[in-house]
Amino acid sequence: MDYIESINGCRNLDELFLLWKNKPKGIVTAKKGELTIDHSNSYFIADGIVNPNIWEDTSHKKILYVLKEAYGEDWGENTLASWLGNSHPRVGLWSRVARWTYGLQRTSLNSIRRYKESLTEEEHNEALEAIAVLNLKKSNGKSCSDYDEIAAYAKFDKEEIQKEFELIDADIVVCGSTFKTLWYSVFEKPPLQNDRNDNWYYFREICGRQRLFIDYYHPANQWPDLLNYYGLIGIYQQALLEQHGQQE
Numbered sequence: 001m002d003y004i005e006s007i008n009g010c011r012n013l014d015e016l017f018l019l020w021k022n023k024p025k026g027i028v029t030a031k032k033g034e035l036t037i038d039h040s041n042s043y044f045i046a047d048g049i050v051n052p053n054i055w056e057d058t059s060h061k062k063i064l065y066v067l068k069e070a071y072g073e074d075w076g077e078n079t080l081a082s083w084l085g086n087s088h089p090r091v092g093l094w095s096r097v098a099r100w101t102y103g104l105q106r107t108s109l110n111s112i113r114r115y116k117e118s119l120t121e122e123e124h125n126e127a128l129e130a131i132a133v134l135n136l137k138k139s140n141g142k143s144c145s146d147y148d149e150i151a152a153y154a155k156f157d158k159e160e161i162q163k164e165f166e167l168i169d170a171d172i173v174v175c176g177s178t179f180k181t182l183w184y185s186v187f188e189k190p191p192l193q194n195d196r197n198d199n200w201y202y203f204r205e206i207c208g209r210q211r212l213f214i215d216y217y218h219p220a221n222q223w224p225d226l227l228n229y230y231g232l233i234g235i236y237q238q239a240l241l242e243q244h245g246q247q248e
Contacts, residue, residue: 007159013167017046017079020138020160030152037156042139045070046079049168051129061105064132064170065097066178068150068218071141080133088125095119096219096228101127103233104172109240115229132168136161136178136186147181154185161186166207172214174232179215201239212239 003024010016025038047070049055055062070080078086084094099116102123106113119127135141137153154161165186175182183189187206195202200215216232217223 004159007163010163010167013046013048013164016160016163016167017044017048020044020157021046023157023160026156028152028156031148035149035152037139037153039139043072043141044139045072045135045141046081046138047133047135048079048081048164049132050081050085054130055132060130062132062169062171063101063104063130064134064165064168064173065176065219066134066136066173066182067176068145068178069135069137069141069153080135084128084131084133088121088128090124093220094128095124096225097131098124098127099225099229100174100219100232101131103229104174104236105130107233107237107240109237109244109246112230112233112237115226117225132170134161134164134168136181150178151181151185154181158186158188162207169207170211172212172236174214174216176216176218177221178218179213199235199238201235203239203243212236212243214239 003019006019007016010019020039021044022040025036025040028035028037054060083089089095090098098119102116102119103113105127116123136157137145137150138157161182183192192202202213202215203210204213205211214232214235216235217228219228221228
C-alpha cells in the first residue's frame, strides 16, 4: 500500500496525524523560491475535534474553523485540540472563537443571539469544546503568517487536509482568511466568478454532502469584537434565510 492509499484508508484522526507527521519530505515551489517541507523533523501540531462526545451530540451544530497555522515548540504530547479541551484558553484569539461559536450555536432563522463582551466560564468552556479546528499548515508555524507559504503547505498536504476535512465532517465551516487557499489549493475547485456571493457564504457539496462555508476574517484580526461578532453572525443568518427560501 502506498502513502496516498494509506491516507485514504485512515479510519480516524489519530491514524491520519500519525501518518501525516511521518510523511516523506518534499520540495515545493513557492513565489519566493523552493521550499522544503519536512514534518517529521519539525514541530508538527495536530488539531481536529476538541471533544468528540460533544461533537457527536446532535443538539450542537458542528462548526469547523479552518485557520492558517499554530506555532510554538512546547506542545509535548498535546495536540491543539487536547489543549483547547483541557485548558480552555481565554487569550484573545480563542476568546473570540468562543464568542463566535456561542453566537453561531444560538442564532436561528428568526433571531440573532445578542453579543456578550465576556462569556461566563461555563459558556466559554462549552463553546470551545463544541468546535473542531483545521490548520492548513501543520508544522513550522509562525506568529506572523506568510500566505504564500501557507498555500504551498496546503498544496503539498492537500490529500491529508481533504481526509481530515472528511473525518471531521462539519456542517458549518468558518474560514479565517483561508477560504481561497482551501478552495483552490486543497479542493482544487474552479474560480468563483458568476456565483461569487457578496455576503461571503457558500453552500457547496464537498466530501459527499453539502456544507456551509463562511469566508471570513481570521479571528486574530484587529477589528473590534462587536463588529467581528455581528459581521459573522449576520452572515450566518443570511445563509439560513437563503437555505429556507426567505430572502427578498
